[in-house]
Amino acid sequence: MTGSTDRHPFQPGPMPDLQKAHDPRNIAIDKVGVKDIRYPIVVQDKHRERQQTVARINMYVDLPHHFKGTHMSRFIEILNQYHGEISIERMDTLLADMKRHLEASCAHIEFDFPYFIEKQAPVSKARSLMEYQCRMTASLGAGYDFVLGVTVPVTSLCPCSKEISARGAHNQRSAVRVEIRYREHVWLEDLIDWVESCGSAPVYALLKREDEKALTEQAYDNPMFVEDVVRAVTQRLQREPAITWFRVACENFESIHNHSAYAMVEQSGAG
Numbered sequence: 001m002t003g004s005t006d007r008h009p010f011q012p013g014p015m016p017d018l019q020k021a022h023d024p025r026n027i028a029i030d031k032v033g034v035k036d037i038r039y040p041i042v043v044q045d046k047h048r049e050r051q052q053t054v055a056r057i058n059m060y061v062d063l064p065h066h067f068k069g070t071h072m073s074r075f076i077e078i079l080n081q082y083h084g085e086i087s088i089e090r091m092d093t094l095l096a097d098m099k100r101h102l103e104a105s106c107a108h109i110e111f112d113f114p115y116f117i118e119k120q121a122p123v124s125k126a127r128s129l130m131e132y133q134c135r136m137t138a139s140l141g142a143g144y145d146f147v148l149g150v151t152v153p154v155t156s157l158c159p160c161s162k163e164i165s166a167r168g169a170h171n172q173r174s175a176v177r178v179e180i181r182y183r184e185h186v187w188l189e190d191l192i193d194w195v196e197s198c199g200s201a202p203v204y205a206l207l208k209r210e211d212e213k214a215l216t217e218q219a220y221d222n223p224m225f226v227e228d229v230v231r232a233v234t235q236r237l238q239r240e241p242a243i244t245w246f247r248v249a250c251e252n253f254e255s256i257h258n259h260s261a262y263a264m265v266e267q268s269g270a271g
Contacts (some may be wrong), residue, residue: 028062028063028064029062029063030062031060031061031062031108032060032061032062032063032070033058033059033060033061033070033072033075033108034058034059034072034075034076035058036056036057036058037056037057037058037059037075037076037079038054038055038056038057039054039055039057039079039086040052040053040054040055040083040084040086041053041054041055041086041087041111041113042084042085042086042087043087043088043113043115043134043188044087044088044187044188045189046187046188046189046190047189051115051116053113053114053115053116054113054114055111055112055113056111056112056113057079057109057110057111058108058109058110059075059078059079059098059107059108059109059110060107060108060109061098061099061102061104061106061107061108062104062105062106063104064105070102070104071102074101074102075098075102077101078094078097078098078101079094081097082094088136088146088148091109091136091138091146092138092140092144092146094109095107095108095109095138095139095140095144096140098140099140105141106139106140106141107139107140107141108137108138108139109137109138109139110135110136110137111134111135111136111137112133112134112135113133113134113135113136114131114132114133114134115131115132115133115134115150115188116129116130116131116132117129117130117132117189117192118130119204119205121204121206121207121208121211122211122214122215122218123208123210123211123213123214124207124208124210124211126206126207126208126211127206128204128205128206129205130203130204130205131205132150132151132152132188132192133150133151134148134149134150134151134188135147135148135149135150135151135179136148136149137149145181146181147179147180147181148179148180148181148182148186148188148191149177149178149179149180150177150178150188150191150192150195151175151176151177151178152175152176152177152178152192152195152196153173153174153175153176153203154173154174154176154195154196154198154199154200154201154202154203154229155171155172155173155174155199155200155201155202155203155215155219156171156172156173156174156199156200156219156224156225156226156228156229156252157169157170157171157200157201157219157220157222157223157224158170158171158172158223158225159223159224159225159228160225161256162220162223168220169220169223170255170256171200171219171255172252172253172254172255173203173253174199174226174229174250174251174252174253175250175251175253176195176198176199176229176230176233176248176249176250177247177248177249177250177251178191178195178233178237178246178247178248178249179246179247180237180243180245180246181243181244181245181246182242182243182244183242183244184242185242186240186242186243194233194236194237194240195233195236197236198229198232198233198236199224199229200218200219200222200223200224201215201216201218201219201222202215225261226250226251226252226261226262226263227263229250229252229263230248230249230250230263230264230265231265233248233250233265234246234248234265234267244268245266245267245268246266246267247264247265247266248264248265248266249262249263249264249265250262250263250264
């Protein structure tokens with residue numbers, strides 16, 4: 001066999017980078033990336049300093065018109081570099097790394113995760129963990145933007161039903177979704193407390209009979225339409241100078257109607 005400079009048929013050569021190939025259609029893409037990554041994160045806990053949870057994460061960058069695609073694997077590589085250190089304080093740094101490694105002018109990241117708070121029932125004082133669905137979204141382009149959100153379940157009792165009924169009134173569980181921008185740190189625990197105080201009654205994971213009686217009577221004495229709930233939360237957030245913008249949306253999952261009732265307010269805050 002004579003000497004040969006030919007490469008072995010199974011020996012890899014340089015791999016083509018198709019994502020960097022030129023795309024002739026001249027269409028830029030606003031967001032391209034990966035969705036629904038499940039990943040452990042650390043969230044600040046007001047009473048225990050840190051709480052570990054698992055988030056569903058979406059990561060995107062913009063794509064210039066002349067590139068055919070982006071490198072999807074790099075999103076995961078960047079996320080892995082922050083393993084155990086993903087927090088609000090490092091969000092802007094993570095986004096900067098996304099921009100740099102993916103050669104983008106704008107980067108976005110979204111976290112949806114459960115957060116747990118220990119609550120005491122109002123009469124029996126029985127303790128239980130209450131779950132709240134939280135959301136953090138951040139973008140870095142010419143400037144940095146961060147939004148903190150939480151969905152808080154509350155009880156709402158219909159004022160109309162109470163007014164016209166001889167016995168009782170219908171109530172429902174309501175989901176109040178609040179999103180805020182702020183100039184100073186706002187604790188999730190505080191935000192949840194503010195929202196819970198604005199319903200007919202709060203919701204708990206564990207109640208004894210004496211607690212059910214107390215909460216049923218509390219709701220009956222404090223009837224609220226869906227409009228009342230969003231207005232009450234709006235007034236509460238307006239008193240917080242750290243908040244610069246907020247959106248409040250409430251959905252009542254009606255107990256005697258085959259639909260939900262909905263209301264929303266968005267405005268700049270006191271800050």
